[in-house]
Amino acid sequence: MRRSGKTSIQQVLFDGLSPRETLYLETTTQSTRHLFDTVIPLEIWDYPGDVTLETLDAPLAQFSTVIFVIDIQDLYQQPIQKLVDFVITAYNEHPNLNLEVFVHKADVLTDEYKIENFRHIQARVLSDLSYAGAEYETIPINFQLTSIYDHSLHDAFSRVLHKLIDSLPYLEDLLNVFCTNSQANKAFLFDISSRLYVATDASPVDPPVHNLCSDYLQTLNAFGPLYKSISASPPRMRTVPVDSSDSPPPSAPASPEPHPPSTAASNSNSRLASPLASPTAAPLSAHQSPQVTHQPLPSASLPRPPHASHSTTSSTAHPSDPNAQGNGNGHAPAGGSKPLFYPCAAASLAPTAAGTGTTLTYHLITPKLALVALIPTGVFQARRGLVEYNVVFFREGVQEICEVESDARKVAA
Secondary structure (H helix, E strand, C coil): CCCCCHHHHHHHHHCCCCHHHHHHCCCCCCCEEEEEECCCEEEEEECCCCCCHHHCCCCHHHCCEEEEEEECCCCCHHHHHHHHHHHHHHHHHCCCCEEEEEEECHHHCCHHHHHHHHHHHHHHHHHHHHHHCHHHCCCCEEEEECCCCCCHHHHHHHHHHHCCCCCHHHHHHHHHHHHHHHCCCEEEEEECCCCCEEEECCCCCCHHHHHHHHHHHHHHHHHHHHCCCCCCCCCCCCCCCCCCCCCCCCCCCCCCCCCCCHHHHHCCCCCCCCCCCCCCCCCCCCCCCCCCCCCCCCCCCCCCCCCCCCCCCEEEEEECCCCCECCCCCCCCCCCCCECEEEEEEEEECCCCCCCCEEEEEEEEECCEEEEEEEEHHHHHHCHHHHHHHHHHHHHHHHHHHHHHHHHHHHHC
């Protein structure tokens, strides 16, 4: 529908637009296509609110999912009837099409009226479908309550994304194995830029836990560029200039003449003439003071973030395997680019002296995917090496899956 928030959803999720800035977006008047690459490449089409299936720029069979966005305050007959007609026409033309309905702008209502309007729209759509024909009663339609001002939009679009990933069962199995071996309470595989979770383990998704992990990832995305990996940077050492007076003469006589006793004292300005550097140097008189040449010292290395002891975020960088280069899936590209390194971070939530509480961990898996897990603080402190060991195998498994997905797309193309 018009002014229902379709463009705002796309801009907030995939272009990083602030929700407050969506107030200045213009109404969509023509179809636009947006490309987004994660585990699978997404091609997102944004159509105006008055579009019909007959006026689409492409056949409906080329689409895998259709998301119908309706304003939560549109309780009148026209928007709901248009949704019903759209669902019936789409089902007759493409029965295997995934149909999603986002009841959007839920933030404008209180919790009581929000749930009431959501149920009213859902009931009316299903009632009109059953009235249109008995075969339409079994059409699978998923209704989601969304808003750009909270995490409901990310959760709803993540569930839509799950239906498009063929390798989702394998990613979930890897997460289940990681949670079992690391004693993690919950684990998400996030797309870094959009903060959509590509996969999660078998335990139910608790909205507060998802919101916490999403906020933590957003914080790292905001402050991560401020830090730089020391291991991935070239050594910053100052070169010591060579003094021409210290170099020996180009040619020495066959039988050098003996030097007077004052020669050693006159050479006390050289780097090897200090009493500490040369044990055979002549003793200094009471009126002489030792002169030590000050060598240029290496410059101070980059400061490390503070250690995360109590609810403080720390970030450490681990160099990657030399074979792992930085392309979209973490594999070696054709040209020799810079090796990819995998940063990690951890933050303790509500720590206590007894070591109880929960630690939120972050590990980069590919340049576009990151693992965010909730691990008991006691387990993380006692078995951090084991957790890192499990992350390595999890990363290798995800990268192999991404490589298979990439090869399959090349064959299909």
